[in-house]
Amino acid sequence: LVLSWTGLSSVLYIFSTGLFTVVALWTARLLLRHAWYTHKLSCFSKPQTRSWLLGHLGKMQSTEEGLQRVDDLVQTYKHSCCWFLGPFYHLVRLFHPDYVKPLLMAPASITVKDELIYHNLQPWLGNSVLISNGEVWSRKRRLLTPAFHFDILKSYIAVFNSSAKTMHDKWCRLVAEGKTNLEMFDHVTLMTLDSLLKCAFSYDSNCQQSSSEYVSAIVELSDLIIERREKNILHHWDWIYWKTRQGERFKQALNTVHRFTRDVVEKRRTLLNQQRETEAQSEIAPTAQKRKDFVDILLLTKDEDGQGLTDEEMQAEANTFMFAGHDTTASAICWTLYNLARHEHYQEKCRQEVMDLIEGRDGQEIQEDLSNLPFTTMCIKESLRLHSPVQAVTRSYTQDMVLPGNRTVPAGTICLVSIYGTHHNPTVWTNPHEYDPQRFDPSNKKSQTSHAFIPFSSGPRNCIGQKFAMVELRVVVALTLLRFRLTPGVNPELGSSRVRRLPQLVLRAEGGLWLQLEPLNTPT
Numbered sequence: 001l002v003l004s005w006t007g008l009s010s011v012l013y014i015f016s017t018g019l020f021t022v023v024a025l026w027t028a029r030l031l032l033r034h035a036w037y038t039h040k041l042s043c044f045s046k047p048q049t050r051s052w053l054l055g056h057l058g059k060m061q062s063t064e065e066g067l068q069r070v071d072d073l074v075q076t077y078k079h080s081c082c083w084f085l086g087p088f089y090h091l092v093r094l095f096h097p098d099y100v101k102p103l104l105m106a107p108a109s110i111t112v113k114d115e116l117i118y119h120n121l122q123p124w125l126g127n128s129v130l131i132s133n134g135e136v137w138s139r140k141r142r143l144l145t146p147a148f149h150f151d152i153l154k155s156y157i158a159v160f161n162s163s164a165k166t167m168h169d170k171w172c173r174l175v176a177e178g179k180t181n182l183e184m185f186d187h188v189t190l191m192t193l194d195s196l197l198k199c200a201f202s203y204d205s206n207c208q209q210s211s212s213e214y215v216s217a218i219v220e221l222s223d224l225i226i227e228r229r230e231k232n233i234l235h236h237w238d239w240i241y242w243k244t245r246q247g248e249r250f251k252q253a254l255n256t257v258h259r260f261t262r263d264v265v266e267k268r269r270t271l272l273n274q275q276r277e278t279e280a281q282s283e284i285a286p287t288a289q290k291r292k293d294f295v296d297i298l299l300l301t302k303d304e305d306g307q308g309l310t311d312e313e314m315q316a317e318a319n320t321f322m323f324a325g326h327d328t329t330a331s332a333i334c335w336t337l338y339n340l341a342r343h344e345h346y347q348e349k350c351r352q353e354v355m356d357l358i359e360g361r362d363g364q365e366i367q368e369d370l371s372n373l374p375f376t377t378m379c380i381k382e383s384l385r386l387h388s389p390v391q392a393v394t395r396s397y398t399q400d401m402v403l404p405g406n407r408t409v410p411a412g413t414i415c416l417v418s419i420y421g422t423h424h425n426p427t428v429w430t431n432p433h434e435y436d437p438q439r440f441d442p443s444n445k446k447s448q449t450s451h452a453f454i455p456f457s458s459g460p461r462n463c464i465g466q467k468f469a470m471v472e473l474r475v476v477v478a479l480t481l482l483r484f485r486l487t488p489g490v491n492p493e494l495g496s497s498r499v500r501r502l503p504q505l506v507l508r509a510e511g512g513l514w515l516q517l518e519p520l521n522t523p524t
């Protein structure tokens with residue numbers, strides 16, 4: 001017994017000494033790394049920290065006040081500053097076009113999407129074009145680009161018209177019941193999901209009229225991603241998160257979404273193979289093509305070596321298309337309608353432009369002549385500047401990056417390109433908080449600084465869906481103005497028409513964005 005006690009205490013001694021050494025080494029490494037970054041980033045201004053160790057941890061919130069804090073940083077530091085999240089993460093925040101440009105235009109081969117932001121999306125989106133890096137990304141981007149060609153997008157215009165009509169019919173019914181004060185995000189998000197499902201999978205979910213399991217799961221996943229990022233720092237670690245109630249809900253929603261995409265892709269591949277066989281066996285000319293959807297194009301695409309995407313890769317891209325396309329476009333539509341509701345003269349001018357465009361047509365359809373809506377496009381762009389759906393993008397680089405003033409961002413540092421900060425920078429935009437569509441008058445284009453307007457980011461990793469989004473935005477905004485007069489609504493949560501911005505995955509509004517709708521008697 002004496003021997004076994006001695007043995008046990010030796011084991012405990014060795015174990016605790018070992019553990020202590022590991023923790024001490026880990027802490028020493030962390031602190032040395034922190035001191036190294038603090039030194040290397042001393043060429044950037046450093047806003048007041050909580051302490052040497054905590055840095056700016058907890059100083060930035062995803063609220064109206066958080067955005068105002070960014071305004072203060074931009075006002076004070078003009079182009080950039082460094083930001084420390086405890087001793088763990090070292091960031092450089094950039095909010096001037098001259099600083100943003102070299103980072104966004106850097107070759108994708110030295111760009112890495114950092115773990116801090118993108119890690120939580122991995123279970124949902126896999127190794128898709130949004131998340132992957134290096135050669136894997138470059139191959140995917142080449143394979144996907146044809147799916148966003150304008151000729152393909154043209155065929156989606158009818159879908160945008162019909163999804164918008166469904167939403168407007170619903171609004172007319174609600175107004176007839178006396179509900180004229182409506183929250184925009186709920187309605188518009190369902191509409192963008194409806195149209196994306198039709199464009200991606202030729203799937204008519206009917207989600208604007210009745211609930212759809214798949215659509216509810218997508219909304220649930222988006223909410224849970226925000227909750228995971230904002231509510232509890234411990235949820236950052238997978239081995240904790242997957243054991244929580246939220247982690248369980250995430251898994252369930254993920255199952256629904258993945259099952260749906262897998263079924264669509266498998267069925268479509270089988271159908272395509274059958275079609276090929278039938279056409280090869282018979283001498284009949286290939287049957288007339290239906291409108292090509294996103295999945296069709298992905299199934300047919302091949303790289304230089306004749307290799308297509310595997311089913312798993314296609315599912316990842318289809319999931320990304322749904323994720324990256326629905327919230328962003330919904331946010332852009334809602335804020336454009338909000339800005340036009342607040343500026344009646346601009347709203348009237350857009351409406352007149354749309355009425356001139358459709359004059360003499362049988363129905364209220366917007367067709368390919370979208371370029372004939374120049375003023376409406378200016379209003380949409382100014383809204384994308386003032387209320388950019390995506391607030392920031394982050395990157396890290398595999399080599400040191402030199403910025404103006406010979407400031408060097410060391411390899412591995414996270415660079416946060418503040419789209420919000422750049423769009424509200426008073427050294428770039430006069431009266432940046434004012435809604436003024438004239439800024440985007442083509443005659444002013446020359447005076448616009450390159451990289452001052454970056455709602456879709458820029459450079460090799462810019463938004464692949466930007467043309468798609470701009471087409472949908474123009475169709476939906478134009479049709480909405482044709483059918484309704486908009487004025488600011490009352491937010492029941494705040495008891496007034498005041499709006500408090502809410503920067504989440506995309507820019508939203510606390511308690512929703514409320515508008516008053518008055519149906520117009522335009523010919524149908």
Ligand code: HEM
Binds near residue numbers: 321328461462464468
């Ligand atoms: C107004 C609407 C939209 C806005 C403001 C927007 C904004 C952005 C931004 C800022 C990025 C860069 C993200 C980063 O670097 O981390 C991005 C990337 C991307 N967006 Fe969009 N987006 C919109 C609509 C869409 C749509 C409709 C789709 C697809 C249907 C889409 C698909 C993508 C994809 C796949 C990427 C990743 C591109 C790559 O890394 O190569 N987006 N978007």
